Amino acid sequence: AAPDDGADPMSCALVAVAQRGDREAFARLFAHFAPRVKSYMLKLGAPPQRAEDLAQDTMLAVWRKAALFDPAKAEAATWVFTIARNLRIDGLRRERHPEVSDEALAEHEDDRPRADALMDGAQRATRLRGALRDLTPEQAQVVHLSFFADLAHPAIAERLNLPLGTVKSRLRLAMGKIRKALGDES
Amino acid sequence: RHPQHHPSDALLVGYGAGGLGEGLSLAVALHLAACPECRAALADIQAVGGALLDDLPPEPLERLTLADTLARLDREGCAAPPRRRCRPEEAGTPDLLRPYIGSLAAVPWQRLAPGVRRAELLPRTARGGCAQLLRIAPGTALPHHGHGGLELTLVLAGSFSDELGRYVAGDIAEADGDVRHQPIADSHEECLCLIATEAPLRFTGLMGRLMQPFIGL
Ligand SMILES: [Zn+2]
Ligand SMILES: [Zn+2]
Numbered sequence: 001a002a003p004d005d006g007a008d009p010m011s012c013a014l015v016a017v018a019q020r021g022d023r024e025a026f027a028r029l030f031a032h033f034a035p036r037v038k039s040y041m042l043k044l045g046a047p048p049q050r051a052e053d054l055a056q057d058t059m060l061a062v063w064r065k066a067a068l069f070d071p072a073k074a075e076a077a078t079w080v081f082t083i084a085r086n087l088r089i090d091g092l093r094r095e096r097h098p099e100v101s102d103e104a105l106a107e108h109e110d111d112r113p114r115a116d117a118l119m120d121g122a123q124r125a126t127r128l129r130g131a132l133r134d135l136t137p138e139q140a141q142v143v144h145l146s147f148f149a150d151l152a153h154p155a156i157a158e159r160l161n162l163p164l165g166t167v168k169s170r171l172r173l174a175m176g177k178i179r180k181a182l183g184d185e186s
Numbered sequence: 187r188h189p190q191h192h193p194s195d196a197l198l199v200g201y202g203a204g205g206l207g208e209g210l211s212l213a214v215a216l217h218l219a220a221c222p223e224c225r226a227a228l229a230d231i232q233a234v235g236g237a238l239l240d241d242l243p244p245e246p247l248e249r250l251t252l253a254d255t256l257a258r259l260d261r262e263g264c265a266a267p268p269r270r271r272c273r274p275e276e277a278g279t280p281d282l283l284r285p286y287i288g289s290l291a292a293v294p295w296q297r298l299a300p301g302v303r304r305a306e307l308l309p310r311t312a313r314g315g316c317a318q319l320l321r322i323a324p325g326t327a328l329p330h331h332g333h334g335g336l337e338l339t340l341v342l343a344g345s346f347s348d349e350l351g352r353y354v355a356g357d358i359a360e361a362d363g364d365v366r367h368q369p370i371a372d373s374h375e376e377c378l379c380l381i382a383t384e385a386p387l388r389f390t391g392l393m394g395r396l397m398q399p400f401i402g403l
Contacts, residue, residue, distance in 0.1 A: 021264070023256065026256075027252055030252045030255065031252075033239075034247060034250060034252075034255075035244030035245050035246065035247055036239055036240065036242045036244050036245075037239070038244075038245040038247065038250070039242040039243060039244060039245040040239055040242060042245060043242070048248065049249070051245070052247060052248065052249055052250040053250075055247075055250060056250050056254075056255055056258075059255050060255065060258060060259065060262075063259055063264060064259075064264060064265060064266040065266050067266075068266075073229070074229065074232065074233065074236070075233065075236050076236075077236035077237065077239055077240040078232050078233045078235065078236030078237075079236070080236070080239065081232060081235040081236040081238075081239045082232055082235070084239070085203070085204040085235065086204070088204065089204050095207065095208040095311065096208055096211075096285070097204060097208075097211055098208065098211050098212040098215040098282050098285075099215055100215055100218050100219045100225070100281075100282070101281055104219060104281055105225075124233070125237070128233055128234070128237050129237055132234065132237060132238075143199070143234065143238075144238070146199045146200060146203045146205055147203040147205075147234070147235055147238050148238075149205070150204070150205055151205050152197075152200045152205050152206050152207075152210070152336065152384065153196040153197070153199075153200055154335055154336055154362060154363065154384075164362060164363055164364070165364070167196065168194060168195075168196040171194075171195050171196040171199050172194070172195040172196065174195075175195040175198075175199065175227070175230070175231070176195075178230055178234060179227070179230055182230055182233070
């Protein structure tokens with residue numbers, strides 16, 4: 001489909017890479033994401049050169065897997081995040097991140113967003129950022145540590161010297177706000 | 187039928203953020219394969235990851251360049267590596283378990299106690315995690331125990347009950363420092379489950395202390 005006015009420019013660039021092997025579009029993706037993925041890797045403890053290597057691996061995977069990107073399901077940033085996350089676990093922790101395969105999911109019709117309930121991508125992104133701004137400082141702290149400290153919640157509780165139940169309830173409240181903003185609250 | 191026992195938000199965030207060890211992640215992924223609700227919740231969590239990535243201050247690149255990256259694509263090829271297709275004799279084994287055991291039918295089971303057999307999936311990692319499969323005969327109880335860290339039990343077949351509920355295929359039981367329990371295979375069918383832990387369990391009772399060195403949890 002032709003990108004409409006409200007579409008995220010990075011998602012459009014990804015679609016152009018997938019459909020036409022568009023190098024200009026890839027250059028825009030690279031300029032935006034490579035320095036941010038490097039920043040992500042540095043936050044998670046990679047030395048600078050390793051962070052750049054992992055940023056390059058991420059961008060290579062972005063090109064190679066572009067055909068698997070579905071703009072109806074996720075923003076480009078979300079998709080790039082999952083690639084960077086997996087390469088980080090593989091490269092820095094020498095572990096795998098087990099995931100349900102796309103083939104297995106293709107059998108589930110219920111994963112398709114319903115057309116009538118589907119907000120356009122730009123609106124979802126705006127609402128998500130609003131919800132993240134609305135988190136209390138305590139909720140934002142545990143969310144940030146979850147993504148940038150390579151720790152599970154019991155270790156986050158230990159680091160913050162908080163009861164485990166407190167960390168779990170902060171994450172539950174934070175996700176409740178986010179689900180509500182995205183209209184996914186059941 | 188969708189699962190009734192789901193991972194906590196804290197656990198799903200850990201999975202989506204990539205902060206869980208491989209064994210715990212495997213247990214969560216097996217639940218996700220069976221649970222559309224949690225897949226939807228995970229999509230939101232990954233969207234948070236995307237938004238946080240987007241908002242990071244861009245770090246200036248020193249040696250990495252677009253030209254070099256495009257040159258690597260030209261040199262090494264642009265295509266995604268082909269996906270491995272499963273062999274027909276592996277049918278009946280969940281896709282997610284195949285990298286670890288190949289086929290369930292070929293797993294070398296080790297007798298642990300009367301009515302309990304186990305097979306190692308993931309040896310203990312540097313982070314203290316490990317994962318194994320257990321086959322528990324109908325009516326058999328595991329030792330009563332507490333937990334030094336997170337313990338996830340994912341039912342693959344059959345069912346078990348403990349103080350917190352009854353768990354069938356696809357259900358995930360999440361036990362942490364606060365929980366003490368005694369799982370019992372509670373149907374006429376053998377219970378096959380995956381148990382992943384991130385720190386050693388603390389067994390209580392004489393039976394438990396005797397079993398600890400053998401069970402390797
Ligand atoms: Zn679920
Ligand atoms: Zn337990």
